[in-house]
Amino acid sequence: MVIDPGDEIEEVLGRIQRHGLQVKQIVVTHAHIDHVGGAMKLKAATGAPILLNQNDTALLAMLPEQAAWIGVQDPGHVVIDEAARDGSKLAIGGGNVSATVLHTPGHTEGSICLYFPAEQKLIAGDTLFAGSIGRTDLPGGSFEKIMRSLHHVVLSLPDETVVIPGHGPATTIGRERKTNPFLLG
Numbered sequence: 001m002v003i004d005p006g007d008e009i010e011e012v013l014g015r016i017q018r019h020g021l022q023v024k025q026i027v028v029t030h031a032h033i034d035h036v037g038g039a040m041k042l043k044a045a046t047g048a049p050i051l052l053n054q055n056d057t058a059l060l061a062m063l064p065e066q067a068a069w070i071g072v073q074d075p076g077h078v079v080i081d082e083a084a085r086d087g088s089k090l091a092i093g094g095g096n097v098s099a100t101v102l103h104t105p106g107h108t109e110g111s112i113c114l115y116f117p118a119e120q121k122l123i124a125g126d127t128l129f130a131g132s133i134g135r136t137d138l139p140g141g142s143f144e145k146i147m148r149s150l151h152h153v154v155l156s157l158p159d160e161t162v163v164i165p166g167h168g169p170a171t172t173i174g175r176e177r178k179t180n181p182f183l184l185g
């Protein structure tokens with residue numbers, strides 16, 4: 001499973017080859033260009049389907065605008081093969097690895113986190129960072145919604161869960177619960 005192939009697809013493919021892996025799913029936590037920009041290139045190389053939450057369809061249609069905002073090339077049209085719906089289970093490796101989709105709107109309408117219960121890991125997209133949270137000032141963002149997602153969904157996970165954010169260092173749910181200034185009080 002490749003999550004958020006924003007760019008540098010050659011490097012992603014190099015790692016896959018080095019480890020003798022086969023890509024079965026390309027999962028996108030939200031439709032920002034730095035998370036989805038390389039998805040079609042990876043799909044062309046692997047044949048794996050692309051999954052995105054259905055609530056980010058409008059934002060996905062804004063990829064040309066997103067490219068203009070940050071001054072990069074428009075990656076072109078991205079075709080979503082499957083909706084990553086809240087509560088759905090994504091299994092790979094013949095069921096050896098399985099993740100639950102948690103819909104966590106706020107950074108974008110269709111933002112998701114992926115929870116791997118057996119591995120005690122959360123792939124958090126841009127919803128939760130070490131010491132911070134995702135910005136909510138871009139189109140589709142809502143501070144109220146991200147706070148609700150964080151308190152009702154993300155913080156309901158066990159303290160020992162390792163959080164791997166979309167940017168910056170890893171952390172744990174317990175550490176963020178105790179020290180993240182956005183989650184205190």
Ligand SMILES: [Zn+2]
Binds near residue numbers: 030032107126
């Ligand atoms: Zn983002």
